[in-house]
Amino acid sequence: MSFDWLKHYMPRGLYGRAALILVLPVAMLLAIMSFTFIQRHLEDVTQQMTGTVVREVRMVGDQVVGAETQQELIARVRPFLTSLNMKVRFPSPREVPEADGVRFFDYTGGVARDTLKQSLMAVRAIELLPDKTALIYLDSDLGPIELTISRRRLTPTAPHQLIVTMVFCGILMTAIASLYMRNQLRPITRLARAAKAFGRGQNVTYHPGGATEVREAGNAFIDMRARIERQIEQRTLMLSGVSHDLRTPLTRLKLGLSMLDEQDAEPLLEDVNEMQRLVDSFLDFSRGASEGEVEKLDPQSLITRIVEDAQRAGKPVTLLPPEGEGSAKLRPDSIRRALQNLIDNAVRYGSRAEVSVAFTPKSLRLRVEDDGPGIPPDQRGEALKPFARLDPSRNQNKGTGVGLGLAIVADIARAHGGTLRLGQSERLGGLCADIVIGR
Template structure:
């Protein structure tokens, strides 16, 4: 049988699920023991004791049947009252049985009363005001007879004590278990926080701890983090080195071309310029999300500065909306490069760029929209891959790039624990690019 219907009702955190696993058996055990005790033991014992007390009350009731006055009746039963440890008196003409309020936790009293009414046909009322005293009122030919005796002769003393004791010690043991469980789950929480921070481009101090299995997972995470950092560093050094070494021959080519006549050097100069742009893109891609250190920034001021710089460069860019407040932890240089790439693409394929900022408790979203031709839905996955060039019709105005602009943006977003999402702009009709970064 499928258990998918149960998932919406299950807690999501590990601590809550562990608490449920710990508490649920305790509750079930208390219910089973409590019900078994009440139905199998306490009710049987109470029935036996109540039947015995009923026989004694019937004996007293029978002995006063031949008495003509109340004084004679009391005198005739006085020896038996002493033997049975009971007290008796007749109520006055206008006196009513004093029942009183029953204790709320006296859950065995209803069974006692039902047993007495079933076995004493002349019973008028029953009073069980405390755990030490019981009163029964009998109808006789001389009036209402009140018999007072020890309540413990009808049922076990304080029958609720077992349940109270079980609940008390269950709460104590559960509290101790919760404290121990929290200490056991803390290393897992620390490991999850370190992994989440690393996924968002931050390195937080972490040392393995806890049980053997948790320590093994922590050591594996540290090894994985070290390998990823080495690979990123090696990729950056390799691309930076290659790009840097190629700048020297390009500079010599530019110098040689400057000596040639303009009509002969123009085509070659164009090729050298394109190679220079390609090298610049390689350097940007090699630096990628690893550029700079993580800092806490005010995102609205950060975006306004980028927009102001774009306007000074002659681009028609504008920050049109800011929703939410707060700060975020990002690599400012890397995110700036990603946003500038999107603005540059918007200017290359369209005439204007509009930026929006949306902040909530879990994420930050930077949206850049343009009025260009956009990217078809079936090509958006390919568009974010390195060195991918789309249909030339998209670039009919400015000439093609090197295919690294969106790849750099996607790399920066992933390094911050987020993603780059492409869609159609509802406002301008062109491309809508969302950089989503976790907070």
Template structure:
């Protein structure tokens, strides 16, 4: 049997699911026990006790038959009334209630009333107003008769006590279970928070705790985090060293070429500058999103500065929408590099760029659109890979890039716990690049 229909309604957090696992069996057990107790025990015992009382009432009614007056009838029934611990009195016709009263929480009263009406046709009403007195109204030859006796003769005393006791201890044990469960789930929550922070480029203090399995997962996470950090550091140091070592011979080449005639040195100087630019690009990619530390930043202010710097550099960039109502934990240097790469691509492959931003309680979205040729949907996954060159899609003849621009942007987005999404601009018709970061 498939339960896929239930998934949209099921809670998503581990704490809520564990709570359902605790509460649902407890509620089912309480319902089953309560129903079984009410139907099998209380109902049977109450029926037997009511049947006995109905015989006693019949005996008293038979002793009153044939009496000429009410006093004589009460006198004949006095011995039986005294022995059965009942009180009797005759009423006027208007004093008899049409419907008997009972307490709302008395589960056995309906059984008593139905049984007395079934066994004694002369009963007109049954009233059980409290736990000290039961009133049965009969229609006799001498008029309405009221019989009063202890309600404990009809049903067990306080039948609701068992249910109240079960509910009380169920709530008590469930509360204790919740406290214990919260202490057991807290280490898992701390591990999830540390992993989420590391996925967003932040390393928060974390010490494994909790059950053996949770401690093992925590130690594995710490080992993995240390290896990743060491690998990133080694990669950055290696590429930085390579870039630094290659700058020296490139500088010597520039000095040597500067002594040659301009017509002979110009092509070679251009090649040297191109090599220098490629080295800078490789170094930028090696640093990725690890440059700088996360801090609370107003993304709107940061984006306005980036657009203003791009305008001063002579690029055609417009800031169309900038909804900002709070701060977000970001690496400003990495975000600046990512947005500048998107703006550079936009003005390189198109004539203008349009930047917008929206900030919601859950996400931050930075969008850069252009009026260029765009990227076909089937090539967008390939476009964000390092060293990918999509000549037909992005008109690579305009520049001499190495295919790291979008890869750097995707790396920055992932380091902030977000993603880079590529699509088609509805406003300009070119590429639409969204950096979406969860808050």
């Protein structure tokens, strides 16, 4: 039997699941104990107490036999009334209620009523008054008889005390366990926040704490973060150094070519410019995805400025109307670099590009579409890897590039806690690149 449907009703957070683990067993234990107590203890005790009253009522009823008047009956039972703590009177027929006066939530009162009616056929009605008094109405040859006794002789006093005590103890134990569990869960949530921040390019202060296993996981995370930071730093230094060292000979080549005949120097100068673009790509990749500080801003305004700058540069780019509105926490410089790379790719492989922004309650989507050849579905994952080269037909007469454009965009999207998705444009038929970032 599958219980997958329960997943939709289970808490998703660690604190919610821990609370469920604590509260559910306690609640089930209290429910079972309460049911057992009510069914077995209260019911048995009430039946025993009511059985004693039944015998006393029968003794009073035996005195009716042979009595010719109501006064004679009262005279006969008077010696027993004091010891039985009972009162007897003959009410008028109009004073006798037609139905029992037992409240529906009075469980012990219902048990006493049922026991009396099953044991005494002459019982006509029973009333349990708020002042802890019980009235029992009997039929007799001399007319209806009203017996007044104390409610405490029929049912236990304050039967709910045990249940209240159990509930109070359960709540107290749950509160104590919750405080202890919270202290154990806090280090896990701190570790999760630190890992999430590091995934977005932020280095927050974190000190391992909690149980031994949590401390080991925290120390492993710190070691992993240090290794990744060293790797990124080494990559940045290597690419920056190589790119910087290449700039000097490229500059000398440009100066040398400027002294040659323009017609002879043109193809060589084009190669030098291509090398310059490759060096710039290396520098962009070496800077990483965490350039600039996180700011809360209006993405639509930022995208508008980026598109206007591209249009001034002569690129066929169009900005579509936004879908929704709102703000998001972004690194403006990184987002600008990512959008510029996507726009450059779009106009490089297609004749025009369209940029759009869409807001949802939980995410922000930045989309760039083109009318170029696109990327086949089986090559989209490979296209996001650094230095990846796709089918040569895609690069025909477009320059080979270095394969870092989409990798840089993917790094920037991950640094914002989002992702880069590649697909086919339904509007233009080419590539559709979406940067999806959580808000």
